[in-house]
Amino acid sequence: MRTKRFRTPLSVVAAVAALALLVPGTSAAAPAPAAPAEAAPAAAAQAALVWSDEFNGAAGSAPSAANWNHETGSHGWGNNELQNYTNSRANSALDGNGNLVITARREANGTYTSARMTTQNKVQPHFGRVEARIKIPRGQGIWPAFWMLGGNFPGTPWPNSGEIDIMENIGREPHLVHGTVHGPGYSGGGGITGSYMHPQGWSFADDFHTFAVDWAPGSITWSVNGNPYHTVTRASTGGNQWVFDQPFFMILNVAVGGNWPGYPDGSTQFPQQMTVDYVRVYSLDGGGGGGTGTITASNGICLDVAGAANADGTPIQLAHCNGNQAQQWTVGSDGTVRAYNRCLDVSGGNTAAGTRVQLWTCNGSGAQQWQRTDGQGLRNPQSGRCLQPVGRVQNDGARTEIANCDGSAVQRWNLP
Template sequence: MRRFLPAALAITALAAASLVAVDTLTPEAVDGPEAQLTAGSELMAAPGDLVWSDEFNGAAGSAPDPSKWTHETGAHGWGNQELQNYTTSRGNSALDGNGNLVITAKRESNGSYTSARMVTKDKFERAYGRFEARIQIPRGQGIWPAFWMLGDNFPETQWPHSGEIDIMENIGREPHRVHGSIHGPGYSGGGGITGHYQHPQGWSFADDFHTFAVDWSPNKITWFVDDVAYQTFTPANVGGNKWVYDHPFFMILNVAVGGEWPGYPDGSTQFPQQMRVDYVRVYDNGAGSGGNNGGGGSGASGRITGINGMCLDVAGAVNANGTPLQIAHCNNNQAQNWTMATDGTIRAYGRCMDVTGGRTADSTPVQLWDCAGVPAQKWERTSAGQLRNPNSGKCLDAQGGSGADGTRLVIWPCHSGANQKWNVPA
């Protein structure tokens, strides 16, 4: 179950150990044999509002959307004695022109292996909601596909204290089985808390697309395959250790080749092997934004202040659709009174802070508009004090880094500058 991290980030690999078995045949079960599907398993609830997605629509051979994904690269074993070198090559990760991302694990002419590992770190990070992907996994001894998450405080907080949620893992020698796990302090590596789902007909998961998801709330994580729940973990499962699933996480897609858990390719393993991803989607599960501050807004109202102590302001105090937003000297008028709504919107005059036209391009202006429940109006407060729009993966930004009165607000790739730091009503 281990999804260890880059050796370059100084994460120490743990020795292999036996799996901790947990029975989760009902949503709240905590003890018993390792979980698998039974006739009594529950169906997935309605997902709530869509807050982020990648549908992987694009021309064949085009790169994954760089506003949503970053490639992690290297050939240092990744703490698991893996064999592959992760690259940025289109030969290892590209769109296929049919609405899929394809991650390809290859054996190169010199006998080495290459693949891809893609993360949403610093582009989309979220606590709570449904995290879902529709995937056709690869096959073969020593092949290790995964859809998983790590805490946004990594690497400042080292693994496993940062937390890990494995939504789906498969090892090639078990074509009919997928695994779901959590890793945290005192329960990591081979000692992670884990269960598995076995295909009801015993067929290989590589034969077709399947939907893999978790529903994550503050004190419960439930795993689903094809909309059927097969296990739930709560703080009661971690044996008195810390439950570290109380802050935003980022998502990861990768295909590893070899490792201590899956073993290594042999003469039966054919290359290349491909993982096809139809979509990745994140929903709020009807619980508000569930954003990078660990949930929707507090409902509190007041000033939002930023660079140079300036206030977030409705330009000219004009209560109308399309009015630009800016920073301005603080006064006490209604144009600077903002509500951090529990649905993840930020409101003034009863209207919402809105990314113009729902666009995702750098420097798209931010305006006031009638609230419509759309992704362009959802905002998440990050642990670094930014306000991120998950639809674009970009942050609210005082344009050009300026702290001057009247500076307009736009979306821009998130960074640590003062012009993206905001103090909000608590």
Template sequence: MRTEHRFRTPLSLAAAVAALALLVPGTSSAAPAPAEAEAAAQATLVWSDEFNGPSGSAPSAANWNHETGDHGWGNNELQNYTNSRANSALDGNGNLVITARREADGSYTSARMTTQNKVQPQYGRVEARIKIPRGQGIWPAFWMLGSGFPDTPWPNSGEIDIMENIGREPHMVHGSLHGPGYSGGNPLTGSYMHPQGWSFADDFHTFAVDWRPGSVTWSVNGNAYQTYTSADTRGNPWVYDQPFFMILNVAVGGNWPGYPDGSTQFPQQMVVDYVRVYSLDGSGGGGTGTITASNGICLDVAGAQTGDGTPIQLANCNGNQAQQWTVGSDGTVRALGKCLDVAGGATGAGTRVQLWTCNGTGAQRWTHVSGSQALRNPQSGRCLQPVGRTQSDGTRTEIANCDGSAVQRWNLP
């Protein structure tokens, strides 16, 4: 099992003062960007998990992995992460519930879920509506890691903490960047205090980052409270212009939150209404990363070959360059330096889709349809789907009559 990568220590007095200064406009160089309201109006939903399903069912395996283990996760945490429904399950009311428990033998269990190799956005608004748990030693988090992890080790991989809370601060949440030269107890970080000083565990709140090339802005319930840019890394690398995967977890104990005491009650639950990713430019794309079908399998260049005419297929997500697509503002969808192309510029249903040298023709123009999430070729008026409508490893792709079905739904980076 891999180890954790957040080595958080209690804030020094100076750091605490600096963090609280972020709550007062104009007191920090990391002030929120003024264009957030305008950006909100342009946001377009490109992926979501609404956690709809029967009570007691598992979260979607197309979106989520479970990481398991009880080795302390690099922070001397106490919990054993499991894939049991006792620790992560849908509640039947449109929520995911992650439950931290104290077991009969005095040990602790919880859950840690990631979208690694399944949903890995690059840029956009990444948000979740969450009702956090409470109590001394309880540590809920919604955060992201660079898709190169663990091959690219932390902190070089990059980490974006969208929301963290430690139980002894019920009225406070934290947002941070961890990268090379600014990690562990010395991240780029700030905090947001509940406007009324109430506990964030009392109700649902929406925690988000608006993430663009060279900048990240944090918000709670639509209120932006800090922005960091590539100019703020103290001369160290900015490692956030790449795909990231998302993580939801509830830790018990650790160096930063401390440990449960007599006041801590179990079980504790983090209730997640949804997790959503929006494009901030209204295009429904614009990033670089994986394109996934509705069952989570990846759009792939067969054999990672770069020759004109190489088939485009579905393949199990593996993180290689044959599955890294760039959605261009010109309507192209590119991988390995070439374009997603309708063979021969044909328009008939059943025409295969291939990789081809980018040439500016209508055969290489695509739009991501709002609502159905179809990837449509305007020249033909038809939509991308797997041949035979089979979403399995090795299935080639074609254009077909657009019908709004799940096999024509694609999640873009």
């Protein structure tokens, strides 16, 4: 089994330049012009890795259940698709060489099987660079995708939940990939789309390519191999609601047939495989964003890592401010709040009021996402609840929990 070494991530400078220089678009234009196959990383500070799955494991083993769910069924998936998604290793498995392989098959009875995997309620990024290095399958009627749905789905139905398609390809266009958003008033055939053509006009199925979005509040930029080709901003939605400033979960799948790609014909060969080298999430600001310093309660007492420990599961408490490292917090643009290079975390990913808050290795999950409220609270979007001291007492040593947001003084925090 090959254990993967990390490649150098694309630089934050390149990401910021892409966000600054590209002109926002509101519809699909001609594919982006040819560009070098690989963009050279700039010699600058690198984006901080906050989560990854490198798919290191024994050949034939299942992808990590800590990261991935399998969605199953053969009901057409809203697009008149043909495949039955399964959780079988015949359709999704590690290959022993550091890759996940999703396989679309034509079975002996003429039906099709494949796999659709999601990180819902397990890993739900909130801004940053989201990327995967993928070798896509090929053939008429084959539809591989790497995409995201709003973490509030299905409670908030599509398209109001939002959809970010990082990479889609349809087999009849082997040299093109597409990046799209769908939201209220701009969904389905009205999605806001950009396309990227292979620089040499070759098939994307011939080799691995890195597909990414640089995702910030009010802006999303798509790239292939570090080459930006499409940007969407709030202005691009034409007055319709922007629904992308929230946690999203990731999806990998290979569909067979459907309204857009059409259906397999005599030229389509099976099985077809999508090989995924890795999926990674980076913080575009290197882990910072709002700044680094103390977080104080409304009475001036500090948010503190108990015992100045840095182990997973260490409780978070209130303590008299003393200037030590246990009270130094970094507020990231990716929605995290960090100390000791670990994240403020809702224990067990639970959503119930009274769940304790702890320090945990950053993993991109919804349990580690925090947003400011209008009342200056810290709200965990996954649970819809706010950070407060246990018993609502702002004393030295009081531990912390999530509770129903009420805007009271014990839920107000001053951030760096």
